[in-house]
Amino acid sequence: MPQIQQLAQYEGSTITLQGWVANKRSSGKVAFLVLRDGSGYAQCVAELQTVGEDAFEQLKRLTLESAVALTGKVVKDQKQAGGYELQVTSLHVYHIAEEYPLGKKEHGVDFLMNKRHLWLRSSRPWAIMRIRNQVQFSIHNFFQQRGFVQMDAPILTGNACEGTTTLFETEFYKKDNTAYLSQSGQLYGEAMAMAMGKIYTFGPTFRAERSLTPRHLSEFWMIEPEMAFCDLDMDMDLIEEFVRTLVQDVWNNCRTELETLERATTLFENIHKPFPRITYDHAVRLIRGEEDLDGRNAIALLENDLATAQQQLDEKQTDVAKCEALVSGGTLKKGEINYYQSKIDKLKAEIKNWKTTCAISHNG
Amino acid sequence: MPQIQQLAQYEGSTITLQGWVANKRSSGKVAFLVLRDGSGYAQCVAELQTVGEDAFEQLKRLTLESAVALTGKVVKDQKQAGGYELQVTSLHVYHIAEEYPLGKKEHGVDFLMNKRHLWLRSSRPWAIMRIRNQVQFSIHNFFQQRGFVQMDAPILTGNACEGTTTLFETEFYKKDNTAYLSQSGQLYGEAMAMAMGKIYTFGPTFRAERSLTPRHLSEFWMIEPEMAFCDLDMDMDLIEEFVRTLVQDVWNNCRTELETLERATTLFENIHKPFPRITYDHAVRLIRGEEDLDGRNAIALLENDLATAQQQLDEKQTDVAKCEALVSGGTLKKGEINYYQSKIDKLKAEIKNWKTTCAISHNG
Numbered sequence: 001m002p003q004i005q006q007l008a009q010y011e012g013s014t015i016t017l018q019g020w021v022a023n024k025r026s027s028g029k030v031a032f033l034v035l036r037d038g039s040g041y042a043q044c045v046a047e048l049q050t051v052g053e054d055a056f057e058q059l060k061r062l063t064l065e066s067a068v069a070l071t072g073k074v075v076k077d078q079k080q081a082g083g084y085e086l087q088v089t090s091l092h093v094y095h096i097a098e099e100y101p102l103g104k105k106e107h108g109v110d111f112l113m114n115k116r117h118l119w120l121r122s123s124r125p126w127a128i129m130r131i132r133n134q135v136q137f138s139i140h141n142f143f144q145q146r147g148f149v150q151m152d153a154p155i156l157t158g159n160a161c162e163g164t165t166t167l168f169e170t171e172f173y174k175k176d177n178t179a180y181l182s183q184s185g186q187l188y189g190e191a192m193a194m195a196m197g198k199i200y201t202f203g204p205t206f207r208a209e210r211s212l213t214p215r216h217l218s219e220f221w222m223i224e225p226e227m228a229f230c231d232l233d234m235d236m237d238l239i240e241e242f243v244r245t246l247v248q249d250v251w252n253n254c255r256t257e258l259e260t261l262e263r264a265t266t267l268f269e270n271i272h273k274p275f276p277r278i279t280y281d282h283a284v285r286l287i288r289g290e291e292d293l294d295g296r297n298a299i300a301l302l303e304n305d306l307a308t309a310q311q312q313l314d315e316k317q318t319d320v321a322k323c324e325a326l327v328s329g330g331t332l333k334k335g336e337i338n339y340y341q342s343k344i345d346k347l348k349a350e351i352k353n354w355k356t357t358c359a360i361s362h363n364g
Numbered sequence: 365m366p367q368i369q370q371l372a373q374y375e376g377s378t379i380t381l382q383g384w385v386a387n388k389r390s391s392g393k394v395a396f397l398v399l400r401d402g403s404g405y406a407q408c409v410a411e412l413q414t415v416g417e418d419a420f421e422q423l424k425r426l427t428l429e430s431a432v433a434l435t436g437k438v439v440k441d442q443k444q445a446g447g448y449e450l451q452v453t454s455l456h457v458y459h460i461a462e463e464y465p466l467g468k469k470e471h472g473v474d475f476l477m478n479k480r481h482l483w484l485r486s487s488r489p490w491a492i493m494r495i496r497n498q499v500q501f502s503i504h505n506f507f508q509q510r511g512f513v514q515m516d517a518p519i520l521t522g523n524a525c526e527g528t529t530t531l532f533e534t535e536f537y538k539k540d541n542t543a544y545l546s547q548s549g550q551l552y553g554e555a556m557a558m559a560m561g562k563i564y565t566f567g568p569t570f571r572a573e574r575s576l577t578p579r580h581l582s583e584f585w586m587i588e589p590e591m592a593f594c595d596l597d598m599d600m601d602l603i604e605e606f607v608r609t610l611v612q613d614v615w616n617n618c619r620t621e622l623e624t625l626e627r628a629t630t631l632f633e634n635i636h637k638p639f640p641r642i643t644y645d646h647a648v649r650l651i652r653g654e655e656d657l658d659g660r661n662a663i664a665l666l667e668n669d670l671a672t673a674q675q676q677l678d679e680k681q682t683d684v685a686k687c688e689a690l691v692s693g694g695t696l697k698k699g700e701i702n703y704y705q706s707k708i709d710k711l712k713a714e715i716k717n718w719k720t721t722c723a724i725s726h727n728g
Contacts, residue, residue, distance in 0.1 A: 001593070003511055003561065018593040019561070038561020038592065039511055069593075094593075117555035126559060133513045140504050147367055147403055149497045155519070155545075155568050156532075156583055168520075170534045170545065172582075173574065181519075181534065181545075191481035195490060197367065197383070197402020203567055204519050210537065218536075219520055228402065229365070229382040229433075229458075 005039035007074055007084040016071045017042065017086060020121070021062050021097075031059045035070060035086070040256060041123070043080045044070050046088035055091055065121065067094040082256070127257035131250055138249040139202060139223055142242055148198040148225060153185025155204065166209045168218075181206035185224050193226035200225040240275045247271045313354065320347050369403035371438050371448040380435045381406065381450060384485070385426050385461075395423045399434060399450070404620060405487070407444045408434050410452035419455055429485065431458040446620070491621035495614055502613040503566060503587055506606055512562040512589060517549025519568065530573045532582075545570035549588050557590035564589040604639045611635045677715065684711050 002015045019037030026032065033044045048056045062068065072088040102118055112119045119125055143150070156172065156179045172179040185201035192199040205222040227235070250258070251268040258265060278286075285291045289299030323340045326332060332340070366379045383401030390396065397408045412420045426432065436452040466482055476483045483489055507514070520536065520543045536543040549565035556563040569586040591599070614622070615632040622629060642650075649655040653663030687704045690696060696704070 005511065020558070038513070038557075038559060067593075117558075120555060120559035129515055129556075129560065130513055133515070136514050137504060137508050140501060144497075144501050147369065149402070149494055150500050151493055151497070152568070152585060154583060156570070168534045168536075170532045172532075173572070191484060192493075193402075194384070194481075195402060195484035196493065204516070206520075208537070219518060221516060229431075 003039040004035070004037050004042045004082065007040075007042060007082055007086075010074045011076055011084065012074065014071065014073050014089065015086075016069050017044070018069045018094075019067070021064055021066045021068065024062060024064070026060055031056065033059065033062070033070070033088075035068070036121075036126075038126075040082055042082055042084065042086055043077075044072065044086040044088050046070075046072075046091070050087075050089055051091070058093055059091060061096065062093070063097050064100040065097040067097070068092065069094070123260050127254075127260040130257050131254050131261075134250050134254050135246055136202075136221075138246045139200075141249075142245050143198075143200045143225065146198070146238075148200050149192075149196040151189075151192045151196065151199050151201060152203055153182060153188035153192075153201045155182045155206075156180075157182045166207050168206050168208045183207055184222070186226075189224050189226040193228050197229075198225070198227045236277060243275075244271050309354075313351065316347050316351055320344055320351075323347070367403040368399070368401050368406045368446065371404075371406060371446060371450075374438045375440055375448065376438065378435065378437050378453065379450075380433050381408070382433045382458075383431070385428055385430045385432065388426060388428070390424055395420065397423065397426070397434070397452075399432070400485075400490075402490075404446055406446055406448065406450055407441075408436065408450040408452050410434075410436075410455070414451075414453055415455070422457055423455060425460065426457070427461050428464040429461040431461070432456065433458070487624050491618075491624040494621050495618050495625075498614050498618050499610055500566075500585075502610045505613075506609050507562075507564045507589065510562070510602075512564050513556075513560040515553075515556045515560065515563045515565060516567055517546060517552035517556075517565045517588075519546045519570075520544075521546045530571050532570050532572045547571055548586070550590075553588050553590040557592050561593075562589070562591045600641060607639075608635050673718075677718065680711050680715055684708055684715075687711070 001018060002010055004017060004019070017035055017037060019035045021033060022036040022041060023034035024031065029048045031046045033046065035042050035044050046056065046059050051059070069092040070086060070088050071090045071092075072086040074084055075087055076083065077085045100118070101115055102112075102122060120129070140150070156170070158179060167183065168181040170179050170181070171177060183205060185203070185205075189199060189201050192201075201222075201224045203221060204219055206219055207216075208218060209216055225238075227238075230238075247268055248271060251265070251271075258268075282291075286293050287298055289297050323344045327337055327340050327344070365382060366374055368381060368383070381399055381401060383399045385397060386400040386405060387398035388395065393412045395410045397410065399406050399408050410420065410423050415423070433456040434450060434452050435454045435456075436450040438448055439451055440447065441449045464482070465479055466476075466486060484493070504514070520534070522543060531547065532545040534543050534545070535541060547569060549567070549569075553563060553565050556565075565586075565588045567585060568583055570583055571580075572582060573580055589602070591602075594602075611632055612635060615629070615635075622632075646655075650657050651662050653661050687708045691701055691704050691708070
């Protein structure tokens with residue numbers, strides 16, 4: 001079956017696309033439908049005159065996320081996201097979806113987390129997951145082309161690589177026979193490299209760290225290469241090539257996804273330049289502000305950042321004081337009090353959040 | 365750095381190989397050394413006259429698994445395993461290994477399991493792991509070429525896919541907040557396919573089954589594809605293509621490894637034939653022996669197998685009785701009694717093992 005991603009190959013042909021209704025608007029004589037099939041989004045246009053009254057009625061009844069097959073001619077149209085549209089001649093409805101809970105408006109994170117199986121269908125998670133897939137496949141290609149052997153270290157393990165306080169424990173068949181979830185395949189990887197020359201492990205890893213930041217993952221996929229007969233320069237060469245290859249692959253293969261995410265792409269364009277390499281001593285001098293880098297001084301930059309942050313904090317606290325004075329002034333109506341109270345709560349939450357972040361940056 | 369696997373590309377050139385000594389023999393004037401570098405095995409020949417006395421002395425002191433760099437000319441030699449040998453001109457010794465515990469003779473499984481980090485260096489585990497790597501990479505290639513998106517279902521999960529008795533449990537941060545190790549990513553995969561069209565998960569899976577067979581794994585890697593808009597025939601087409609592609613890739617890329625394992629390769633040669641497809645009803649008729657397949661009857665085959673097995677069991681039991689009569693007869697010397705007693709123990713162990721296996725086949 002043709003997929004939306006491949007529409008260019010089918011220009012001028014009549015094909016059938018299967019997917020879900022991502023958007024729809026219709027007038028009396030023409031219906032515009034955005035179809036998504038997982039590989040991309042395509043505008044599909046159905047005219048009453050072409051599809052006939054019965055089919056047009058069916059089209060009008062389609063709800064968001066209904067499952068359909070649309071048959072039609074692929075026509076080039078620069079105005080459309082993918083560059084092509086489908087001029088529908090007939091349709092088959094698999095299922096009319098019940099009212100879809102995710103709409104056009106912004107939802108809170110809690111709401112989206114509770115509907116995560118549906119959230120995945122939205123364009124942003126869709127684009128992120130497709131880029132993640134590209135990165136994973138590029139990692140495999142990169143290492144396989146260089147003669148590395150993928151080997152998987154066990155997840156259930158009796159040892160701790162990164163400190164025992166952050167291990168998930170489980171009982172291994174017998175009481176008191178404790179196994180841990182692996183924090184790293186390194187111990188295994190080193191033995192494997194002596195057998196295979198070059199290996200990589202690539203799988204889930206576990207860290208039971210209690211963390212104050214929202215960026216901590218208890219479970220994440222980690223790539224760990226191990227090479228025999230390799231020095232630091234060879235290692236840096238490989239790392240540089242690795243990062244460059246991955247970025248290029250994403251740039252070449254995920255243009256639509258990057259556009260969906262509205263990411264700045266300067267990084268992608270600069271990836272061909274050699275990465276700067278500095279010695280440890282040089283890095284220390286830069287961080288201490290004893291030496292400038294590209295005309296900028298680390299200490300001066302930090303002091304500037306801190307001054308800006310302090311100023312923002314002061315402004316927020318002044319706002320809180322102003323609002324509190326108004327609320328306690330006794331001259332406001334009930335609606336106004338509610339308005340200012342929610343503004344105070346919001347500002348206080350921002351201040352608290354900001355202080356926690358700074359404390360973490362400072363300690364971590 | 366050139367690897368042994370690529371020797372053909374370097375025919376006639378002088379190159380340096382880095383690796384470990386897998387075997388060695390030397391006379392007064394010439395040393396033969398099998399080097400392994402993880403990508404393969406290569407015979408390296410060093411003549412006293414060429415390398416000089418100091419280097420030749422160093423070569424003679426090399427122990428099994430010592431780490432070296434050998435420089436020399438790559439010469440075609442059909443008699444060698446890889447088809448090429450290295451005519452050594454100089455060497456660099458990184459490390460002389462202590463006495464290596466794994467020798468040429470057969471070791472018991474217990475011994476090898478305790479030295480598993482070293483066992484990996486032997487040719488059999490080496491070949492198996494390289495074929496496993498090829499299979500994994502082929503799986504990624506197969507799905508990526510067909511527009512599938514790799515997505516990873518979480519390992520830590522709150523639900524059980526395959527029954528709650530076989531779950532590994534862990535505490536997730538809080539007491540009584542139980543998480544389980546995933547038995548399957550299916551629940552996630554189904555939601556993902558509705559977002560991406562076609563997805564696959566490929567990662568470790570856990571089953572805490574108590575098992576009588578030595579074939580049970582508590583932890584294994586599983587591939588789980590999910591497709592939207594797919595019927596049973598499309599599914600069977602994909603499975604057939606999948607198996608065929610994997611077998612072909614191993615056959616094309618792992619010839620040396622298959623030779624090392626001395627595997628029969630008939631399967632590989634027959635992989636182009638279409639796979640037979642039968643209905644459920646037809647399968648039931650075949651199993652019941654109501655219909656023959658390729659001139660063979662399932663029930664007759666089973667009865668024949670059972671008769672053979674019974675005959676073997678009877679023979680073993682007769683042997684046990686004979687040996688026991690000899691031992692209790694009082695005419696044997698101490699050495700002879702020991703000999704027959706160990707024979708009895710071995711036979712009884714075989715009988716017990718055999719009965720367990722049959723019980724499992726019968727129940728499972």
